Amino acid sequence: MSELRWHPLLGEWVATATARQDRTFLPPPNFCPLCPTAPGGFPTEIPEADYDIVAFENKFPSLSPNPPEPAIAATGLYPVEKSFGECEVVVYTPNHNSTLAQEPVSQIYKLVQVWTDRFKELSAKEFIKYVFIFENKGEAIGVTLHHPHGQIYCYPFVPPRVLREIEQSQKHNAETGRCLLCDVLKEEQTDGRRIVTENESFTAYIPFFARYPYELHIISKRHLQDLTEMTQQEQINLAEILKQVLVAFDKLFDVSFPYMMVLHQKPSDGASYDFYHFHIEFYPPMRTATKLKYLAGSETGAGMFINDTLAEEKAAELRGKIKPVSWTNE
Amino acid sequence: MQSENDKNLPNIGEMKKRRVLMADRRRYLIYYTFDKDSPVSSDQTSELQNAEGAAHDKKESALDSSFINHNSSIRSKERGNV
Numbered sequence: 001m002s003e004l005r006w007h008p009l010l011g012e013w014v015a016t017a018t019a020r021q022d023r024t025f026l027p028p029p030n031f032c033p034l035c036p037t038a039p040g041g042f043p044t045e046i047p048e049a050d051y052d053i054v055a056f057e058n059k060f061p062s063l064s065p066n067p068p069e070p071a072i073a074a075t076g077l078y079p080v081e082k083s084f085g086e087c088e089v090v091v092y093t094p095n096h097n098s099t100l101a102q103e104p105v106s107q108i109y110k111l112v113q114v115w116t117d118r119f120k121e122l123s124a125k126e127f128i129k130y131v132f133i134f135e136n137k138g139e140a141i142g143v144t145l146h147h148p149h150g151q152i153y154c155y156p157f158v159p160p161r162v163l164r165e166i167e168q169s170q171k172h173n174a175e176t177g178r179c180l181l182c183d184v185l186k187e188e189q190t191d192g193r194r195i196v197t198e199n200e201s202f203t204a205y206i207p208f209f210a211r212y213p214y215e216l217h218i219i220s221k222r223h224l225q226d227l228t229e230m231t232q233q234e235q236i237n238l239a240e241i242l243k244q245v246l247v248a249f250d251k252l253f254d255v256s257f258p259y260m261m262v263l264h265q266k267p268s269d270g271a272s273y274d275f276y277h278f279h280i281e282f283y284p285p286m287r288t289a290t291k292l293k294y295l296a297g298s299e300t301g302a303g304m305f306i307n308d309t310l311a312e313e314k315a316a317e318l319r320g321k322i323k324p325v326s327w328t329n330e
Numbered sequence: 331m332q333s334e335n336d337k338n339l340p341n342i343g344e345m346k347k348r349r350v351l352m353a354d355r356r357r358y359l360i361y362y363t364f365d366k367d368s369p370v371s372s373d374q375t376s377e378l379q380n381a382e383g384a385a386h387d388k389k390e391s392a393l394d395s396s397f398i399n400h401n402s403s404i405r406s407k408e409r410g411n412v
Contacts, residue, residue: 043353052364057357106342113345114362232339327340 002062003070006079012160015083016071017062033059034089034147035096046091052107053114054091055152061087063153065127084127086154090114096147099137099256101246103148105325109239115263116227116235118152123226123268128154130162130267138258140285140292150261158267165264166276173275181277185219193312197244197322201237204245206315211305213287213314214252216245218280226265226278240325245282248321253289260284341366 004013031042036049046054057064063085074080092100092111100108115133122131135150136143158166172180188194188205196204196216204218218241224230230238249257260283266273287293287308298304343366352359 045352046359047353048361050363051361053362054359055362056352056359059354059357106340109340109342110345110362110364113342113364117345117347117362236339 001071002064002067002083003072004081004083005072006081008077010160013081013157015062017060017083018071032096032145032147034091034145034149036094045089046094049094051094052110053093055088055114055118056091058087058089058151061085063087063155065125084156086122086125086128086152088118088122088152088154090118090133090150090152092148092150099148099246099250100135101243101250101256105239105243105327108242109236112227112230112235112239112242116230119227119265122152122154125154127156129269130155130158131265132159132162133263133265135259135261137261138256138285140258141260143258158269162264162267166267166273169276179223179275179277181219181279182223185221194315196248196315196318197241199237199241201234202241204241206311206318208311210311210314211299211307212283212285212293213307213309214249214282214284214318215311216282216284216318218242218245218282220278224278225273225276227263229278242280243325244322245318247323248318249282249284251321252317253286255289258285343367 001016001018003016005016006012007014033045035044036046036051037044045056045059063083065084065086067082067084070080070082072080090111092098093103093107100111119131119133122128132153132155133150134153169180172178172183176183184207185203188208189203191208194205194208196206198204198221201221202218203221204216206215207217218238220230220234220238222234224234246257249259262281262283263278264281265278266276285292285294293308298306343364346363346365348361348363350359350361351357
């Protein structure tokens with residue numbers, strides 16, 4: 001069963017997707033559904049091996065273009081809607097044992113182009129109002145499949161977290177005439193202590209207001225609203241800074257670093273968002289080599305994050321792990 | 331978008347898409363390959379759709395129309411779009 005249920009206390013939708021309870025959970029490598037099907041082997045989601053990147057509709061979607069009827073009738077207080085939308089899986093490489101950090105920068109550049117193409121195609125669908133590209137990595141995040149992959153959720157509305165950013169951006173623009181994130185970038189560059197790395201087109205920093213110890217944002221220096229506005233040079237620079245940041249994360253504790261990576265772009269509902277600024281956010285749960293930051297009572301029940309660390313110190317740690325990107329040793 | 335500076339940009343080849351129906355005959359899958367033997371052209375993709383993939387797209391297009399009326403009730407519930 002799958003449906004959208006209205007949360008009257010928060011004024012937002014909650015999706016139920018009971019089919020996801022039985023989704024594939026940490027299968028052994030020879031039963032990985034995201035690996036290409038081996039000759040005579042277990043049939044996976046991907047029949048062929050000759051590809052760079054694959055995108056396909058999720059077998060256990062939270063939202064779909066042809067959703068079932070809701071399991072429950074709506075009431076005046078509790079509206080219920082069909083869970084229209086799209087859920088895609090983006091498989092980064094045929095190599096089961098890789099991670100995005102371990103892939104050559106050329107593969108990350110290909111991924112940026114695939115993201116751009118998916119965003120463009122999915123944004124054009126009338127029933128999709130927000131295209132959300134993201135990656136959950138690591139069992140600490142709750143990942144159920146190890147094969148390197150990300151996802152794309154397409155919502156029939158602008159989701160709450162993004163809506164709040166948009167509201168804040170519009171408010172700042174109305175008050176100052178300027179872009180909020182352009183001002184954040186300027187503030188971070190002026191201060192300098194929280195910058196992790198930057199290149200011609202992008203800056204990576206741990207924000208002043210970081211809610212996780214190693215929360216990191218990547219922002220375009222040019223005021224862009226989404227991936228489709230990037231030049232080819234900017235696409236390359238984005239791949240390069242992603243490679244640098246991902247490798248630095250892994251070097252922090254010499255482990256494959258778990259994280260949530262999210263792309264915040266403008267909605268695809270046809271409205272104007274000139275005041276909004278495309279950026280990428282990372283939420284890594286590790287706070288030390290052996291400890292995780294959990295979202296407990298204050299974060300989940302009150303919405304107030306407690307960060308046990310200082311952004312300036314964490315940025316210095318990460319800066320020390322940044323290495324130059326090489327296109328030639330691939 | 332090509333410029334003089336593009337000559338110095340890394341060449342990963344032209345992006346090609348091939349859209350197929352999956353084994354369950356309900357979902358689509360897109361293979362992305364990058365052909366290094368073709369010149370880089372970020373604005374051009376060659377997309378080969380088999381007949382079943384095209385049929386899947388037509389079905390989705392019909393769903394788009396049916397959702398338009400449905401969507402108005404979803405948006406009226408939200409706490410205020412910008």
